Each structure stands twice: as structure tokens, then as C-alpha cells.
Amino acid sequence: MNAVALVKQVPDRNSAFRPAGDWIDESSLGYGINDYDRYAVEAALALKEAGHAAETVAVTAGPADAGQVLRSCLAMGVDRGVHLVTDRAHLADPFFVARALAGAVSGLDAGVVFAGLLAEDSGHGQVGGLVAGLLGFSFASAATGLQFRDGRLEAHRELEGGRIAVVELRLPAVVAVQTGINTPRYASLRGIMASRRKPVERVELAAPADGGGLRRLTLGRPERGASAEILPGSPQEAAAALVPRMRAGAGVSFPGDTA
Amino acid sequence: MSRRVLTLAERSESGVTDASYELIEAASRLAGGPDRVSAVLPVGDASEAEGLREVLPAGELLLVEGPAHASPTADGTAAAVLHAREASGAECVLLPHDPVGWDVAPLVAARLGTAAATAVSALSWRGDGLVARRSAFLGKFVQEVEAPGLPAVATVERGAFPAREPGPALSVRILPSPVGPGDLRSRLVEVRDAGAGGVDLTAADVVVAAGRGLGGPENLDIVHELAAALGGVVGASRAVTDAGWLPHELQIGSSGATVSPKLYVACAISGAIQHLVGMRGSRFVVAINKDPDAPIFGAADVGIVGDALEVIPLVTEAVRDSG
Numbered sequence: 001m002n003a004v005a006l007v008k009q010v011p012d013r014n015s016a017f018r019p020a021g022d023w024i025d026e027s028s029l030g031y032g033i034n035d036y037d038r039y040a041v042e043a044a045l046a047l048k049e050a051g052h053a054a055e056t057v058a059v060t061a062g063p064a065d066a067g068q069v070l071r072s073c074l075a076m077g078v079d080r081g082v083h084l085v086t087d088r089a090h091l092a093d094p095f096f097v098a099r100a101l102a103g104a105v106s107g108l109d110a111g112v113v114f115a116g117l118l119a120e121d122s123g124h125g126q127v128g129g130l131v132a133g134l135l136g137f138s139f140a141s142a143a144t145g146l147q148f149r150d151g152r153l154e155a156h157r158e159l160e161g162g163r164i165a166v167v168e169l170r171l172p173a174v175v176a177v178q179t180g181i182n183t184p185r186y187a188s189l190r191g192i193m194a195s196r197r198k199p200v201e202r203v204e205l206a207a208p209a210d211g212g213g214l215r216r217l218t219l220g221r222p223e224r225g226a227s228a229e230i231l232p233g234s235p236q237e238a239a240a241a242l243v244p245r246m247r248a249g250a251g252v253s254f255p256g257d258t259a
Numbered sequence: 260m261s262r263r264v265l266t267l268a269e270r271s272e273s274g275v276t277d278a279s280y281e282l283i284e285a286a287s288r289l290a291g292g293p294d295r296v297s298a299v300l301p302v303g304d305a306s307e308a309e310g311l312r313e314v315l316p317a318g319e320l321l322l323v324e325g326p327a328h329a330s331p332t333a334d335g336t337a338a339a340v341l342h343a344r345e346a347s348g349a350e351c352v353l354l355p356h357d358p359v360g361w362d363v364a365p366l367v368a369a370r371l372g373t374a375a376a377t378a379v380s381a382l383s384w385r386g387d388g389l390v391a392r393r394s395a396f397l398g399k400f401v402q403e404v405e406a407p408g409l410p411a412v413a414t415v416e417r418g419a420f421p422a423r424e425p426g427p428a429l430s431v432r433i434l435p436s437p438v439g440p441g442d443l444r445s446r447l448v449e450v451r452d453a454g455a456g457g458v459d460l461t462a463a464d465v466v467v468a469a470g471r472g473l474g475g476p477e478n479l480d481i482v483h484e485l486a487a488a489l490g491g492v493v494g495a496s497r498a499v500t501d502a503g504w505l506p507h508e509l510q511i512g513s514s515g516a517t518v519s520p521k522l523y524v525a526c527a528i529s530g531a532i533q534h535l536v537g538m539r540g541s542r543f544v545v546a547i548n549k550d551p552d553a554p555i556f557g558a559a560d561v562g563i564v565g566d567a568l569e570v571i572p573l574v575t576e577a578v579r580d581s582g
């Protein structure tokens with residue numbers, strides 16, 4: 001059985017995003033791998049290294065240049081990639097994406113499929129779960145720990161209020177991982193060299209049919225209910241002006257206050 | 260229009276969770292009245308729900324009963340929700356946007372041949388579809404999406420709707436579960452405390468919270484110094500605890516601690532909704548961030564737009580000098 005990681009190409013986190021129409025202005029953005037997905041890749045690599053998977057496979061759906069995220073997975077140590085080629089605009093519907101990914105995963109002899117908990121851009125946080133639902137795999141989201149015990153997979157899930165649920169999953173399973181579940185490795189120079197010889201299978205996806213799961217309508221900045229008073233002046237002046245406001249607003253005294 | 264809406268009710272130690280009441284309020288507004296709201300509660304045995312009938316203010320309470328639901332699992336709860344949806348004829352399923360909803364919503368949506376609208380703060384019908392307002396780009400933007408077909412599935416943010424007052428359900432139906440324990444692919448082994456580290460964030464008068472914008476753990480000293488000068492404790496955003504800069508028990512927000520101090524100082528925190536739900540009960544909120552468009556300024560009383568690494572030590576100094 002194999003370990004699969006589902007990965008997504010997203011705009012660089014530090015870009016200056018501007019809403020445009022029903023999405024952002026994509027004309028001058030850099031792209032890279034979704035941060036959450038690096039943890040999914042690391043989990044897949046660790047599973048193989050622990051002897052629980054024969055091969056690691058990274059799968060993405062995205063435009064031609066999304067092949068770069070597969071290359072970065074291969075450089076981290078993943079054995080091979082599957083690129084489901086589709087227009088960036090078609091990624092708007094998580095159901096379309098999940099159905100395409102599920103189709104690819106069903107041919108990969110997957111034991112465990114790892115996904116990031118969510119994508120930094122659309123943030124739907126469900127593609128892994130949809131793949132599990134479509135394939136009839138077990139599913140756990142928000143995993144912060146994993147353990148293989150006697151051929152069973154145990155996922156630690158973070159609940160509210162600092163509690164942890166330990167869930168046993170039958171295989172095959174999809175696990176959506178939280179950041180912090182592991183420490184993703186960086187690609188070594190050797191890994192980068194080796195990645196050039198690793199195979200990436202490209203599959204052209206048909207355009208989505210009408211209907212589907214979700215459609216984008218609008219994107220904008222959040223409304224500000226009560227907006228903050230922004231303190232003017234230099235950083236020194238702003239810092240000095242802040243202190244009396246904190247005292248008055250919060251009604252607290254500070255340790256250095258003279259009684 | 261008289262469409263029914265189904266919500267998930269979750270048990271807590273004292274009855275049902277606050278999120279359950281918020282979902283019933285959201286569903287009641289969407290459906291046009293609480294009488295058209297169905298609430299599903301998966302139970303191992305219907306006797307466990309005794310008393311809950313008096314406090315769940317839905318049109319009908321559907322108890323999906325069977326040993327598969329003695330303890331909650333993703334696939335078990337999803338099966339119960341799907342069964343109750345069919346039984347009620349609901350055209351929309353509302354689940355909490357929390358670790359339970361993250362588990363259950365995609366499994367339910369996949370079976371209904373759709374995707375869920377997640378992280379939702381407002382809902383309306385449009386023709387034969389559902390329009391949802393949700394957060395995207397880690398809270399930086401608000402997005403409207405449409406689920407063009409019904410039934411639709413949505414996960415609702417905590418705090419987006421007020422909790423409905425407890426009251427009796429108009430009717431109760433017990434539905435035998437369609438799944439047995441052997442049908443389930445997952446099993447809850449145990450639930451345990453992650454282990455608190457001795458700092459009680461929720462009791463502190465002053466909380467100074469560190470965000471990812473600080474750049475790295477080597478820059479946390481200035482946050483600790485500010486907290487010391489203010490007589491407060493240090494908390495953190497999810498990004499910071501995930502990165503291992505600070506322990507997880509210091510995380511503020513959904514899936515972490517909810518705090519309501521007299522003074523809350525957000526240092527280089529952008530203010531994703533998941534963070535805001537954990538601190539919006541604070542009396543006075545200060546935000547320091549270099550991005551003037553950061554959502555945290557919408558939740559703050561006073562803000563300084565600037566590099567937190569430069570501003571925080573200046574604030575610490577100003578506090579010390581002011582004594």
C-alpha cells in the first residue's frame with residue numbers, strides 16, 4: 001500500500017492581495033505549495049520511512065504551472081507525482097476538485113491519504129473529507145498526531161478547549177493534518193537533483209459540468225464594525241499615546257505604577 | 260417558502276453545547292421560524308436524551324438511536340445526519356464550524372453530491388440554491404459563495420449568530436440508526452486533556468498575544484517583556500503555537516482558549532476569525548500590526564500601524580516610564 005499526499009498550489013502568503021471580481025487579482029502573484037500541505041507531505045514521507053508504505057505519491061489539481069508544487073514534493077523525497085491539469089478558475093469548486101482527486105487516488109493503492117486541513121487561499125477545509133466520502137475511506141480532520149499500532153492507524157484530533165480525541169481508523173483512510181503535526185523537512189540539494197528523474201503523470205481534466213458544489217459570487221474586505229482608533233505620529237509618539245488609553249480603557253494598573 | 264433546515268445538536272456535560280443553540284438560531288432565521296427547524300441528536304440510547312427535549316427549541320428533535328452512536332465518530336455522526344435529513348426532508352444541513360463539523364460536513368456533503376459552504380457567517384436562499392457569506396484567505400477576505408442546488412450543507416462560525424434561548428422541542432421522533440457499530444470505519448478510543456501548563460489564560464486581567472508576524476521564536480522576548488511590564492500573561496495565535504514557538508495550551512481562538520481579559524494586546528496578529536472568536540469578550544483591545552488592512556484592527560479599540568518588532572519595545576518602555 002502507498003502513502004498519498006494531496007497538495008495545492010496557492011498564491012504566496014506574503015503577496016499584496018487585491019479583490020477583483022469574484023476572486024483576487026492574480027496578474028502579478030507568485031505561487032507556491034500550500035503551507036498546510038507541507039505537513040501532509042512530511043506525514044506521507046514519515047509513513048514510508050517507518051515501513052508502513054511502499055511508495056509515496058503527491059497529487060495536485062491545477063494549471064500547468066502547478067507542476068512546480070509537485071516538483072517541490074519530489075525534492076522533499078516523494079517518489080512520484082500525479083498532476084490533474086485544469087484551469088485555475090475550476091479550482092473554485094471543492095467538489096469538482098475532490099472528485100478529480102478521488103478519481104486519481106482510487107488508482108494509487110492508497111493506504112493513507114494525507115491532506116492539509118485547509119488551503120490558505122480558499123480555505124474551504126474539506127477537500128480531504130470529500131475525497132474520503134466519495135471513496136468510502138475513513139476520515140479524520142485536524143490531526144495533530146498519528147500512530148501506527150498493530151496495523152491500525154490512530155489519529156489524535158484536536159478538539160475545542162484543549163482536549164484531544166484519539167480515533168482509530170480502518171484503512172484506507174484520509175487524514176487532514178493540522179500544521180504542527182510534524183516538522184516538514186526541507187529539500188536537500190541531493191533531493192532536488194534526484195527529483196528531476198522522478199516521474200510526474202499528467203492527466204488533462206474535462207471542464208466541470210454545470211451545477212457542481214459551489215460557485216464564487218463575490219470577494220471583499222471584511223466590514224469593520226467598530227474600527228480601531230489608529231494612533232498617529234512616529235512609533236515613539238504612538239507608543240506614548242497608547243499607555244494612557246490602555247489604563248483608561250481597560251481600567252487596570254500596571255506593576256510599575258507607584259501606589 | 261417553507262423549507263426545512265436541519266442542525267446538529269451536540270451533547271455537553273451540562274446538556275447541549277452553546278454552538279447547538281447558535282445553529283438553531285441560524286437555522287430558524289434561514290427557515291423562517293423555529294417550527295421548521297429539525298435538530299438531530301445521535302444517541303446510543305434514547306434515554307440519554309431525557310431532559311434535552313425541554314431545552315432544545317427546535318420544531319422537532321430527531322434522536323437517531325443505536326449502539327453505533329454510543330460515542331461520536333465522524334462516519335457515525337455523518338450517517339445519523341444523513342438519515343435525519345432524509346426523515347425531515349430538510350433542504351439545508353447546518354453544522355458547527357469546529358472540529359466536529361470539519362469531520363462530519365465533508366462526509367455529509369459528498370454523499371449529497373455537493374461541497375459544503377464552510378466558515379459561514381450569514382445564509383440566505385437564492386432560487387433553488389443557498390448563498391453563504393464566509394471567510395477566505397485566512398480571514399483576510401469575506402467571500403460570498405452559492406451552492407446552486409439543494410440540499411445544501413454549511414458549517415457556521417461560532418459567534419456568527421446569537422445562541423437561541425433554551426426551550427422545549429415541539430415534537431420528538433426516535434429514528435433507529437441506519438448503521439451498526441460494525442459498519443463504522445472509525446472508533447473513538449478516548450478523549451483526554453492535552454494537559455495545561457499551569458498558566459491560566461482565562462483568569463488573567465491582561466493578555467499579550469503573539470502572532471506569526473513576529474517572524475520567529477527569537478523575537479518573543481519583547482512580547483514577554485511587554486507582558487511583564489503590564490502585569491499580564493502571554494498568549495498566542497494558532498500560527499505561533501503550530502510553529503512550536505509557544506506551547507499549544509497558550510493558543511487563543513477556536514480550538515484553543517477563550518479569554519475575556521480587561522486588556523488584550525494583539526502583537527503582529529492579523530485577526531483571522533478563528534482568533535477573534537477567542538478574544539472578542541475582552542474589555543479593551545490594542546492591536547499592533549504593520550498591515551493597516553489587517554482584520555484585527557476591526558476588532559480593536561486602539562491600534563498602532565507599524566512594525567511590531569519596533570513598536571513593542573517602545574510600548575514596554577512607555578509603560579515602565581509612566582509608572
